Amino acid sequence: MIIKPLIRSNMCINAHPQGCAAEVKHQIEYIEKKFAERSALGKQSKDAPKTVLVLGCSTGYGLASRITAAFGYKAVTIGVSFEKEGSDGDGDSSREKTGTPGWYNNMAFDKYAKEAGLEAVTYNGDAFSHEMRKNVIDTLKKMDRKVDLLVYSVASSVRVDPDNGTIYRSVLKPVGKVFSGATIDCLSGRISTISANPATEEEIANTVKVMGGEDWAIWIHQLKEAGVLAEGVKTVAYSYIGPKLSHAIYRDGTIGSAKKHLEATARDLNSELKNDLNGEAYVSVNKGLVTRSSAVIPIIPMYISILFKVMKELGNHEGCIEQMERLFTERLYTGSAVPTDSENLIRIDDYELDPKVQAEVDKRMATVTQENLSEIGDLEGYRHDFLATNGFDVDGVDYEADVKTLTSI
Numbered sequence: 499m500i501i502k503p504l505i506r507s508n509m510c511i512n513a514h515p516q517g518c519a520a521e522v523k524h525q526i527e528y529i530e531k532k533f534a535e536r537s538a539l540g541k542q543s544k545d546a547p548k549t550v551l552v553l554g555c556s557t558g559y560g561l562a563s564r565i566t567a568a569f570g571y572k573a574v575t576i577g578v579s580f581e582k583e584g585s586d587g588d589g590d591s592s593r594e595k596t597g598t599p600g601w602y603n604n605m606a607f608d609k610y611a612k613e614a615g616l617e618a619v620t621y622n623g624d625a626f627s628h629e630m631r632k633n634v635i636d637t638l639k640k641m642d643r644k645v646d647l648l649v650y651s652v653a654s655s656v657r658v659d660p661d662n663g664t665i666y667r668s669v670l671k672p673v674g675k676v677f678s679g680a681t682i683d684c685l686s687g688r689i690s691t692i693s694a695n696p697a698t699e700e701e702i703a704n705t706v707k708v709m710g711g712e713d714w715a716i717w718i719h720q721l722k723e724a725g726v727l728a729e730g731v732k733t734v735a736y737s738y739i740g741p742k743l744s745h746a747i748y749r750d751g752t753i754g755s756a757k758k759h760l761e762a763t764a765r766d767l768n769s770e771l772k773n774d775l776n777g778e779a780y781v782s783v784n785k786g787l788v789t790r791s792s793a794v795i796p797i798i799p800m801y802i803s804i805l806f807k808v809m810k811e812l813g814n815h816e817g818c819i820e821q822m823e824r825l826f827t828e829r830l831y832t833g834s835a836v837p838t839d840s841e842n843l844i845r846i847d848d849y850e851l852d853p854k855v856q857a858e859v860d861k862r863m864a865t866v867t868q869e870n871l872s873e874i875g876d877l878e879g880y881r882h883d884f885l886a887t888n889g890f891d892v893d894g895v896d897y898e899a900d901v902k903t904l905t906s907i
């Protein structure tokens with residue numbers, strides 16, 4: 499069959515198996531090239547992760563972290579993510595369904611890791627469950643390995659409490675008042691205005707339950723109790739701060755509340771790990787990128803498309819893999835102390851929040867119209883990234899070729 503992107507309300511609801519695999523391959527090639535360059539310049543650090551657990555390993559920042567650890571440092575990786583597999587419908591074409599992009603990404607990661615002789619174990623299941631923690635602990639014990647880096651990159655809209663089964667749902671809403679902002683239709687580039695109503699107290703608390711630091715801390719505690727965290731272990735989770743114009747919907751909204759909880763959890767875990775294992779815990783503040791969820795947040799698609807254009811003009815634009823390569827090689831594993839700001843946050847959103855970049859973005863945001871958007875914003879780049887996260891519009895993929903099965907790459 500021929501697979502074309504199916505887009506509903508700015509969400510792409512299918513994926514291209516070979517396109518996803520090609521995207522993974524491109525990221526691997528980027529890391530191999532960067533590490534080879536470092537090595538040729540004698541710049542590689544002696545400090546390196548050896549056994550890496552990535553929670554949320556299948557897409558976005560988690561996938562890029564895992565690729566950097568495996569293909570850059572040759573680390574053994576264990577990945578956990580929650581993805582839907584594809585189905586050929588058992589001969590009934592009405593039941594044919596592509597898997598989620600992460601399903602194919604994991605398959606591609608496993609295949610390329612095996613070809614490169616890298617040890618990797620991938621779990622598909624609920625990272626919030628105690629059962630998954632037990633699986634990972636048992637695997638580590640069987641491998642006779644201890645985790646020296648735990649990356650927490652789970653992004654979810656729902657969490658089932660592992661102790662009592664309560665279901666919590668996260669929402670992306672402002673706090674206190676309605677937020678309205680322009681958005682862009684990913685395919686047509688048409689600008690419209692969308693609004694989000696303020697969250698209730700319960701919605702704020704539920705979002706913190708899902709996207710705050712509670713689950714991360716449970717992972718660290720259970721792995722530590724099981725004796726599978728290495729001396730000197732590092733752990734990092736990801737956050738976003740972004741520009742002032744998005745604060746009402748993001749940083750000061752429900753997700754921001756969860757991120758502040760995550761950041762406070764990092765500070766607690768840092769003291770605890772320092773005491774027990776001479777370990778360290780951080781939140782890294784990353785750059786805003788096009789992802790499956792960011793396309794439906796008011797103002798963000800418009801901001802990102804203008805930001806990308808400005809950063810591309812200045813030559814400092816990055817995607818997930820470039821960000822993670824910089825996080826690992828210039829922040830986490832330099833052989834010296836991890837550089838942080840006064841809140842113990844690692845900042846790799848430095849290029850995005852550079853005053854020169856932000857001043858130019860502000861200027862363009864103030865004058866943007868439907869007519870000049872494609873000139874002052876990177877509509878093409880935005881559209882490409884949006885499609886590529888689902889395996890479409892990827893270089894080197896023949897989208898007219900027959901896809902024989904939806905169950906593998």
Ligand SMILES: NC(=O)c1ccc[n+]([C@@H]2O[C@H](COP(=O)([O-])OP(=O)(O)OC[C@H]3O[C@@H](n4cnc5c(N)ncnc54)[C@H](O)[C@@H]3O)[C@@H](O)[C@H]2O)c1
Binds near residue numbers: 652785
């Ligand atoms: N995308 C951005 O612009 C951006 C910017 C800065 C920081 N961040 C942060 O980075 C982190 C990752 O975001 P992303 O954009 O890479 O997300 P993503 O949606 O691409 O990836 C989320 C991952 O979580 C996994 N996951 C979801 N529910 C799960 C569950 N119950 N059990 C196991 N795995 C589960 C998914 O399978 C996937 O691997 C988040 O904390 C996010 O806030 C994102």
